[in-house]
Amino acid sequence: MVIGLDVGGTNIKGVLMNGNKIIAKIKVATKSRTDKKILINQIFDCINILKGGAQKIEKIGIGIAGPIDFKKQLILNPPNLIALKGLKLSKTIQDKFGIKTIIEHDVNCFVLAEAVLGAGKKYESVFGITLGTGVGGGMVINKKIYHGAHGSSGEIGHITIEKNGRKCKCGNKGCLEPYICDTGIKQTAKQIFKKQIDSLRIIDDSAKRGDRRAIKLYEIIGKYLGIGLANIIDTINPGVIIIGGGIMRAGKFILEPARKEMRKNILSQGAKKTKVLKSKLGKFAGAIGATLITS
């Protein structure tokens, strides 16, 4: 029996798993992003609820929204979880419950879950991307997270695709993120719809009804995504790319133009066949992935 938590700025999601089977699930709103005591107590509560009647918990895995130093098991400076800054959370939990605990970046948990149990099951190397408020990424090779030399592999939101292009919140220009993240899509939507768009759900619904401007918008966004996908494939040639996150509600409206642009931009004939799939495990992917982390 293993517990997995996915701790984000909005929600905490958790699962209790027995092998590949989910025994229990919870999802609660994050009580505080800034107060350490409140947040840690809430994490303890979640673990206690999931432990429930389970006789023996072998391990706890925790995905954290924000940069961590995996080797040191240290949370760095997560903008949406300031309460946890500088904390060795795995030690805190281990001390409380006496159960071996590991923390990991939440995007890596997502990719690991999809690689082991989801859309990437059949593939040796899996690159995963989450599209939401920000753009995250990670890679799993032979069912193991590939952290890279400084633990920052997969930061594909910040690869340059259009030198001197749109301003990114990182301070540089022309990164991939400001074209395909939530606010970036709204910015492009404003140009197309000639008005402020507050929620992309409205556009998703319009696209499904066949609205030409909504479809056009997602074609533009999909093309940018496709350039990013081609860059990943030309660089590291993973077996599959799996995309999750809120933006994927738009599904084929983004994915079809993205795949087309990707194939146009990839050099190698063989790699043009790379599959780009929507994530399969849904909202609990991160928590499920957290149960699969190994040190």
Add this chain to the structure above:
Amino acid sequence: MVIGLDVGGTNIKGVLMNGNKIIAKIKVATKSRTDKKILINQIFDCINILKGGAQKIEKIGIGIAGPIDFKKQLILNPPNLIALKGLKLSKTIQDKFGIKTIIEHDVNCFVLAEAVLGAGKKYESVFGITLGTGVGGGMVINKKIYHGAHGSSGEIGHITIEKNGRKCKCGNKGCLEPYICDTGIKQTAKQIFKKQIDSLRIIDDSAKRGDRRAIKLYEIIGKYLGIGLANIIDTINPGVIIIGGGIMRAGKFILEPARKEMRKNILSQGAKKTKVLKSKLGKFAGAIGATLITS
């Protein structure tokens, strides 16, 4: 004792190695790029010369300039070695000499040599780039070539860095290659010097003498290279990037602005420390790397 050959459109280079020691070296002009019989006989001759008095050759490794299918040990369609198109060269050589033979893409041989015996010795993961007529790349993880799912990892000449930018010979626009390869640099040089530049050696010499236009040219080229390096690091975060090829004659005039631009563009603080080094093993790196290939 292992023989390594580096078969290119201009030269064939070869080494006989005993462990990490070079026992013999040869370098000859490629007799034909198009005539299969002439070229294969020349490869046989090279092997015979290197074999010389060696009592037992354990293995032959061959680096090929152009796309190969490593798994099938098949040469695909190398533009500069048309003579070898569709050939299973390792089988041909194995049949002739009775010695186990493996072929590999020449850029991968270069990176492997630098990772095992050269500038990348101390690093777990090494990304290598060759800058010349074209731009090649490859990755070595734990001293093993990382081929990727379709054998085309490392094609970093064709990542998009400037959407709608300079036309690339692959047919797309804004790839990295047309800014930093030999002809790309000459194109930019023509704009700066207001005349046709036939050889970059002249510009290298001018830069060394302190010529401001030459230094400015390499600053521009270095900035493009730096964007490419940052994209590689954000995507896969290797421990070191090693750069070889003829363009590296310009050394620090390209590398210094490249490193500066790279650090500006990388997201993660940790990864900004990534070292970018000039290759160490010189012109025989590919042949040395060919001796290190394992199947």
